Amino acid sequence: KVMVVAHEKGLAEKIERVRTLVAPAKPNPDVMALNPLNKLPTLILDDGRAIYDSRVIVEHLDSIGAGAKLFPVSGDERLEGLRRQALADGVLDFMLLWLSERARPEAQQSPELLVALKLKFKTAFDALEREVPTMTKAPFGIGHVTVGAVLGYADFRYAKEAWRDGRPQLAAFAETVLSRPSFKATEHVDAY
Amino acid sequence: KVMVVAHEKGLAEKIERVRTLVAPAKPNPDVMALNPLNKLPTLILDDGRAIYDSRVIVEHLDSIGAGAKLFPVSGDERLEGLRRQALADGVLDFMLLWLSERARPEAQQSPELLVALKLKFKTAFDALEREVPTMTKAPFGIGHVTVGAVLGYADFRYAKEAWRDGRPQLAAFAETVLSRPSFKATEHVDAY
Numbered sequence: 001k002v003m004v005v006a007h008e009k010g011l012a013e014k015i016e017r018v019r020t021l022v023a024p025a026k027p028n029p030d031v032m033a034l035n036p037l038n039k040l041p042t043l044i045l046d047d048g049r050a051i052y053d054s055r056v057i058v059e060h061l062d063s064i065g066a067g068a069k070l071f072p073v074s075g076d077e078r079l080e081g082l083r084r085q086a087l088a089d090g091v092l093d094f095m096l097l098w099l100s101e102r103a104r105p106e107a108q109q110s111p112e113l114l115v116a117l118k119l120k121f122k123t124a125f126d127a128l129e130r131e132v133p134t135m136t137k138a139p140f141g142i143g144h145v146t147v148g149a150v151l152g153y154a155d156f157r158y159a160k161e162a163w164r165d166g167r168p169q170l171a172a173f174a175e176t177v178l179s180r181p182s183f184k185a186t187e188h189v190d191a192y
Numbered sequence: 193k194v195m196v197v198a199h200e201k202g203l204a205e206k207i208e209r210v211r212t213l214v215a216p217a218k219p220n221p222d223v224m225a226l227n228p229l230n231k232l233p234t235l236i237l238d239d240g241r242a243i244y245d246s247r248v249i250v251e252h253l254d255s256i257g258a259g260a261k262l263f264p265v266s267g268d269e270r271l272e273g274l275r276r277q278a279l280a281d282g283v284l285d286f287m288l289l290w291l292s293e294r295a296r297p298e299a300q301q302s303p304e305l306l307v308a309l310k311l312k313f314k315t316a317f318d319a320l321e322r323e324v325p326t327m328t329k330a331p332f333g334i335g336h337v338t339v340g341a342v343l344g345y346a347d348f349r350y351a352k353e354a355w356r357d358g359r360p361q362l363a364a365f366a367e368t369v370l371s372r373p374s375f376k377a378t379e380h381v382d383a384y
């Protein structure tokens with residue numbers, strides 16, 4: 001999501017990426033010295049300050065980069081963009097939670113949580129399908145980027161869930177958004 | 193956090209609160225129909241739209257309510273407020289995760305995760321201690337509200353962690369922020 005925004009705003013070349021591993025149960029001291037939440041993305045600014053989370057970083061990039069604003073300045077357009085971003089961020093969050101739950105030793109997995117996560121996946125992707133008509137009418141913005149990030153990540157990690165089945169509008173949206181140069185440049189080929 | 197902002201902005205009386213239970217492993221269908229993330233807070237607007245998460249709701253309340261803006265409009269002041277909010281939101285998130293991890297049957301708990309969460313708590317509260325000097329110089333805003341919400345919640349759920357020990361500046365900040373009428377009006381007396 002951050003690197004898509006960086007490409008959209010002409011800033012990708014100015015950001016040095018550092019391969020870093022974090023996981024909920026594996027604190028990374030180098031990250032925690034900058035971001036006590038032990039999470040990525042964390043962006044170190046030229047003045048040494050670390051900023052996070054992704055929402056703060058992308059709003060900052062949007063404010064300093066070139067091209068059309070991804071965050072509408074005010075009013076209902078902004079509210080809709082922020083709401084859509086929050087929905088998609090929430091989906092990314094629970095997809096990550098799902099991965100870490102399944103990475104636990106089997107005896108430590110919660111069957112109830114796994115069932116709940118599967119239901120959340122279905123319900124959230126149905127909600128995203130319903131977002132498409134208004135989303136395609138609105139100017140491209142942070143909501144589109146974040147929903148695109150969800151769809152790209154779902155293809156990468158949750159292909160088995162076959163989210164396109166029964167969600168034709170979302171599938172068509174994915175076709176368009178994932179073919180943008182910013183998404184092409186940031187495909188998950190070397191990501192983890 | 194949302195109700196503190198509502199009080200700060202003169203909007204508390206306009207918000208009807210609905211007692212609602214959600215948990216990661218317990219999908220609440222009434223909530224999921226509005227917010228597929230199955231999370232609180234979720235705010236239903238007069239036009240029937242549901243908005244979430246807390247960050248989106250508080251920015252909206254700040255834009256429509258009375259009184260001084262809690263979100264600086266732009267520049268470094270805004271970035272600092274958003275960064276501080278993200279830090280504090282992240283602390284609230286992992287405090288909730290910690291609760292749900294400890295609520296699992298013992299065999300399903302991850303000892304590594306519990307150790308990591310304890311370390312995160314210590315590291316994050318140390319980081320909050322270091323925030324105090326700049327935070328007290330800045331005008332009261334969303335960062336202050338969210339850090340205040342963290343401290344009130346830590347007193348409510350994590351009193352045993354004795355976060356005030358060795359963190360005199362944060363303790364003094366709590367004294368001030370938690371005595372604001374907005375915090376007094378939203379103490380955890382009837383919360384869960």
